[in-house]
Amino acid sequence: MSEKVLMKGNEAIAEAAILAGCRHYFGYPITPQTEIAAYMAKKMPKIGGCFLQAESEIAAINMVYGVAGAGKRVMTSSSSPGISLKSEGLSYLAGSDLPALVVNVQRGGPGLGGIQPSQSDYFQATKGGGHGDYKMIVLAPSSVQEMASLTVKGFDLADKYRMTAMILADGTTGQMMEPVNLSEVEVQHYEKPWAVTGTKMERPHNIVNSLFLEPEELEKNNFARFERYKQIEENEVMVEEYLMDDAELCVVAFGIAARVSKNAINEARKKGIKVGLIRPITLWPFPKKTLLAAAEHVKQFISVELNMGQMVEDIELATRCKRPVTLCNRTGGMIPSPAQVLAAIEEADKGGQA
Amino acid sequence: MSNHPKRITIFCGHYGSGKTNIAVNFALHLRQTHQKVAILDLDIVNPYFRTKDSQTELDAAGVELICSDYAGSNLDIPALPAAMQRPIADHDTFCVLDIGGDDQGAVALGRFADQIKAEGNYDMLFVSNFFRPLTKTAQEALEVLRDIETACHLPFTGIVNNSNIGDATAVDDILLGAQKAKELSALSGLPLVMTSVREDFADAQALANENVFPLHLQEKLI
Known part of the structure; x- marks a missing residue:
């Protein structure tokens, strides 16, 4: 008996996220990624996690912001038009240096486009998408096994560098079924001393925020963030x-x-x-x-x-x-x-x- | 497989359990012994990998395919064509029904439940793959089975073991699946009707005691 299961790419993402310690998922259904939400809806209540179908993509990404600020592993998923809606939140996450995993199972565009596979959100994913100077770590799986392994990797990198990681998949990798071995998954753990978890009167307040009243301070933060991006470019390239x-x-x-x-x-x-x-x-x-x-x-x-x-x-x-x-x-x-x-x-x- | 198929054969199950492949192969199999065979695609859930992908093969064999006018297109709406009523009502046509996954997909079948029950000449088979992550045990499969019956208002009549791990499947995996399918049979009181396997497994010695139904799968381009 092998330890393999037969999974859709979308299911592999969901299961790998759970293995990576994600207990909070917020999303809104859209083809061709709906299986991620469906899987989370079935599984999260059984393992003490939270699945919540938000009233919109914008609500979902702001729920992600809240959980990320509290220092917990959190994800959302969508497909192209839904990611556009989430883009304001992605910029806020970046401005607040919060780790989260965002999945885009791309479909044809622009506009409402269609439900068939595409890679036309490459610019949006790699050049920002939302406003302001920021980057996301963008991972591109090409098999169902990689949908799982890169999801775990994405959570790890997000925590390591305090930023958003995106799985940039496409409808076909989301829908197709392949054997997956989930026992090979290895998860890293990172301390989050910056998280907003209550001081218990034992430490100064942590502040999670993307608004800066002094331009000098904002500039300093942006320079510091891009120093971190440099390290990522040096150390985290996968090819x-x-x-x-x-x-x-x-x-x-x-x-x-x-x-x-x-x-x-x-x-x-x-x-x-x-x-x-x-x-x-x-x-x-x-x-x-x-x-x-x-x-x-x-x-x-x-x-x-x-x-x-x-x-x-x-x-x-x-x-x-x-x-x-x-x-x-x-x-x-x-x-x-x-x-x-x-x-x-x-x-x-x-x-x-x- | 039974030599006396019912007029209507319905394939239901967990999504991704292999219903469409089995339905297409079963319709082609029926066509070898019956003049009028139609395959009805009632999948209102799945956007990709539909019966429509087998249109050429079905046309060549003389099996009529009735599916959503929008299958394979960019229109993502759960609509069934009116033409489905014709073969369901025509008692000379053998119908194979491919239903969308889980209880959500089975809702569409409810539209025809009264008609099918009234005629009383149907098999409704639960397609199971015990290598799917949410139906790894007989108990989990039973939950899905009961949810489907509730959604479509029709009781199952049998079980198909379609346990496989895609390209990584070994004969032992199929046998392990058959074992779990027998557990599901005991739990549900439904007979295990057949074990469907990729055609290159059809003559495997170890499967000699299973009622094997060989599947011809479409060539993968990617």
């Missing part, structure tokens, strides 16, 4: 390299696009084309060094995305435009086929830039 040792062409893709790309790369290798994959697992911090190093030996990068070309800009920046970067994409809820990616690889191999 997978696949068949890159001898690669002359490099596909860059994350999440579901990386799975499609791997199939295409395997086919291209059969045809003798030396192509590899760089898969950013952290979208922020972005694996800049890995890409810059690859630019020394590959002649072209191909960014495969389920959007109109967003990560492609970060690849150009990371590689300082040393090599051409082309885009192979579908959008609006469509997924590139392995054949489409293979055609883009073959085109690049011929020397033509698409």
Whole structure:
């Protein structure tokens, strides 16, 4: 008997969050992530946790703010339009240096868009989304197992750096079912001496707040926060390299696009084309060094995305435009086929830039 | 499988237990011995991975597929097409009903419950996969089973063991699932009708004593 269970990606996120010690979930239903809320609704009452369906996304993210301020592990989840609604709260969490896990199981946009999978919230996730100078740690799972492991990792990193971590998944990874082994999950614990837990008259008050009356003080906090971001960029980059040792062409893709790309790369290798994959697992911090190093030996990068070309800009920046970067994409809820990616690889191999 | 299928066969269960795959395969199986076969997709819960994905295969075999006009589209509304009434009312058509997961999904079946009960020629099978995280035990599965019956106003008539862990499935896993399905059978008083397995397991020696129904699954592109 193996210890594996068969899970939907969304269920894996929910179960992993519980394993990571999350006992507070606030959300509002939206396809294609509703299973996370459904799972939490079933499980939380049985383990003394709190599941609450808020009256809106805005209410949910502010409940997250409250629990995070009290120093407890807390999460919310939504899909693209819902994340837009939560964005004000994300900025407040950042301004108050509060740890939380936020899940975005992306669907097609802009606007109400559709319910089919997409990666078109890359900019929103990696460049801020809400107002003000801030970052979130952005994790991009490409299997159901990773939906679980990165959820745990997200809680750990959030606590370690006192900031929001986001799981940036897509509808397909949320809905598809794969074997998952949850016994491999390892959880870190971090002290939270800053949490608002009552002084018992034994210590000075802790204050959780994003409003600063003196501009000098606000500036000081922003500089300090970006020092922390620097450490994260130095220490927390996660990236997978696949068949890159001898690669002359490099596909860059994350999440579901990386799975499609791997199939295409395997086919291209059969045809003798030396192509590899760089898969950013952290979208922020972005694996800049890995890409810059690859630019020394590959002649072209191909960014495969389920959007109109967003990560492609970060690849150009990371590689300082040393090599051409082309885009192979579908959008609006469509997924590139392995054949489409293979055609883009073959085109690049011929020397033509698409 | 029984050689005398009822006119209406309904597959219900926990979401993600494999109902759609079984329903599609069962409809194709029925079509080998029956002229008029229809598969009715009553799933009002699941946005992806629908019977509609098997449309080409069903068309080629001459199985009529009736599903929401919006399946696979961006419209996320729980609507059933009026055309479903025709095969349900036509006593010459063998119907396979694919119901959405859990009690929420089974609500849609309630729409036809009185008609189906009045005719009295149906099987309603509980599809179980004991490797799903919320139905790991017979007791947990029984809770889901009773919730579904309450929601759709129809009593189950049997159990299908569809225990699997996707690509990681071994024969022992299927047998362990069968064991738990038998426990569920004892708890519920319902017979274990069959064990559905991926087609490459169909001839496994260890499964010789199980009533095996082989499943042809769609090729995965990702």
